[in-house]
Amino acid sequence: MRRGPDGTYAPVPGALAVGLEHLVELDDPTLPSIELLEEEPLLDSSNMRPHDWQRIADVIVARSGEVDGVVVLHGTDTMAYTASALSFMLEGLDRPVVLTGSQIPLAEVRSDARENLITSLLLATTPFLAEVVVYLGGAVLRGNRSTKISAGGFDAFASPNLPPLADVGVDVAWRRELLRVPEPGPVRSLRLQDVSVVALRLFPGITGRILRQVLGDPVRGMVLETYGSGNAPTDRDVLAALTEATERGVTIVNVTQCLRGEVRMDAYAAGKTLEEAGVVSGGDMTAEAALTKLYVLASGGGGRDVVSRGMLADRAGERSA
Numbered sequence: 001m002r003r004g005p006d007g008t009y010a011p012v013p014g015a016l017a018v019g020l021e022h023l024v025e026l027d028d029p030t031l032p033s034i035e036l037l038e039e040e041p042l043l044d045s046s047n048m049r050p051h052d053w054q055r056i057a058d059v060i061v062a063r064s065g066e067v068d069g070v071v072v073l074h075g076t077d078t079m080a081y082t083a084s085a086l087s088f089m090l091e092g093l094d095r096p097v098v099l100t101g102s103q104i105p106l107a108e109v110r111s112d113a114r115e116n117l118i119t120s121l122l123l124a125t126t127p128f129l130a131e132v133v134v135y136l137g138g139a140v141l142r143g144n145r146s147t148k149i150s151a152g153g154f155d156a157f158a159s160p161n162l163p164p165l166a167d168v169g170v171d172v173a174w175r176r177e178l179l180r181v182p183e184p185g186p187v188r189s190l191r192l193q194d195v196s197v198v199a200l201r202l203f204p205g206i207t208g209r210i211l212r213q214v215l216g217d218p219v220r221g222m223v224l225e226t227y228g229s230g231n232a233p234t235d236r237d238v239l240a241a242l243t244e245a246t247e248r249g250v251t252i253v254n255v256t257q258c259l260r261g262e263v264r265m266d267a268y269a270a271g272k273t274l275e276e277a278g279v280v281s282g283g284d285m286t287a288e289a290a291l292t293k294l295y296v297l298a299s300g301g302g303g304r305d306v307v308s309r310g311m312l313a314d315r316a317g318e319r320s321a
Contacts, residue, residue, distance in 0.1 A: 001044075001075075001105035009105055011042035016073070019106045025118050032068065032125050045075025045082075045101075050192050050295060053085040057189040060090065060097060064187040069096040069124030071117070076101045076148060076156055079134060083143030085292035087132040087316040089190045094182040096129040099143060100136060103154055112137070112154045119168055130182035131317070133165060140166035142178075144289040144318040149259070160260040161284040161320065180317050193299040199291050201225040201257060208237030215245040215252075221294040221307065222252045224279065225287055230254045230263030231270035239277050246278030251298070251307040255282035255290045262320070280308045283319040293318065 001009040017036055020026060026034070037059060043052065060070050074082055083099045090097070100120040102113035120135045132143035137155035145159040166174045196219045200211075215222060222245070226232045232254075246252055254263050254274055262284035265271035275281075282290045290311070297310040314321060 002107055003105075011044060013038065013040070013042055015107065023114065023117075025114070031118065031121055034071075034121065035067075037063075043075075045078040048075075048078045048082060050085070053082055053089065053292075054189070054192050056082065057086055057089045060086070061187050061189045064095065067095075069098065069126070069129075071120045071124050072097065072099045073117070074099050074101050076103060076136070080143075080146045080148055080157070080286065080288040081292055083132055083134050083146055084286070084289040084318070085296065087142075087144040087318065088293050088296040089192070090132065090187060091190065092183045092185040092187045093132070094130050094185050094187065096124045096126055097132045097143075098124045099132070099134045102136075103152070103156055123172075128176070128179065129165075131180045135168070138168045139164040140168065140172075142317055144293075144316055145286065147259075147286045147288060158259075160286075161262070162317075190296060191299065192295065193301070195220050195295065195298040197221040197223075197291060197295045197298055199223040199225065199287060202227060202232055206233065206238065208235070208239075208241035211238060211241035212244070215241065215250055219245075219250055220298045221250060223282070223287055223290045223294060224252055224254050224274075225257045226254055226263070226271075226274070227257060229261065229267050229271060230256060230265045230274065230281065231268050232274050234270055234273050239273055242274065242277040242279060246304065249304045251294065251304050251311065252277075252279045253282045253290050253294055253311050254279050255285055255287050280311050282311065285319045289318045 002012040002015050004010055079099055098120045100116045104111040106113040134141045134143050134146040136157050141159040141164055145162040146157050149158045150156045165178050166172050200214055256263050263281045265275040265281055297307045
């Protein structure tokens with residue numbers, strides 16, 4: 001990112017390569033040798049779409065046999081979505097994929113990008129790390145457990161329902177018991193299809209009419225962000241709209257609006273009615289993980305039963321048993 005004439009930040013091709021030339025730390029012999037691949041076009045992460053996840057995954061697969069690890073430099077706004085998507089798309093992963101970025105661009109004097117980048121390069125050569133992670137502000141988080149919690153702090157990301165895989169200070173304190181076991185290779189990527197998946201946050205006063213508009217064709221799946229432990233209005237028309245959609249083959253996944261905790265649809269009558277309408281529990285998944293996982297599963301071409309079973313299963317450490 002560079003600041004333009006109007007004072008706003010925008011991605012500038014070639015700017016990163018110039019910035020890296022001025023990072024004397026990269027000459028240190030303890031750092032790995034790096035190769036910079038710049039995607040075209042460069043995107044503000046607010047413009048990321050599923051086919052961009054596919055582009056990143058394809059590069060990782062193509063180069064996996066030539067490198068010890070991969071660092072993906074990504075804007076923070078949708079980093080949790082990309083990290084989650086890659087964790088579900090990449091199979092046979094046996095080395096680190098580290099997503100990092102910064103809250104202040106590298107070109108600025110107070111940028112946090114320097115430390116984030118240098119630490120991420122070291123993390124990407126960790127021999128026992130074999131999954132997609134996010135690193136920012138001193139914490140190594142499982143990618144599909146991460147969510148952005150701050151627009152202004154350097155510790156912008158958290159993993160509400162799983163401790164950090166490592167805390168980075170003077171030393172890197174790993175929680176080795178949380179790490180995933182390397183998968184049998186070779187590394188490969190699932191192919192995403194052009195499917196329609198949506199997300200909707202419940203709010204007081206939502207109606208069946210609104211739900212029908214959101215759930216109309218060609219929607220294949222929806223992440224429904226509910227109250228508390230997975231509760232929703234027991235309004236008859238709201239429940240009818242959800243039932244009509246699930247009977248038509250739409251997979252609806254229930255995740256909580258709360259930052260911490262899990263969905264338990266059997267705890268309250270207001271949650272049990274969702275289960276009776278065919279809604280699937282998202283457990284303690286983040287909304288980002290649920291949406292990207294739903295997109296990946298819907299791309300597989302299976303029906304609602306197949307996709308629902310996939311959502312209930314732990315695929316890449318995204319949900320607790």
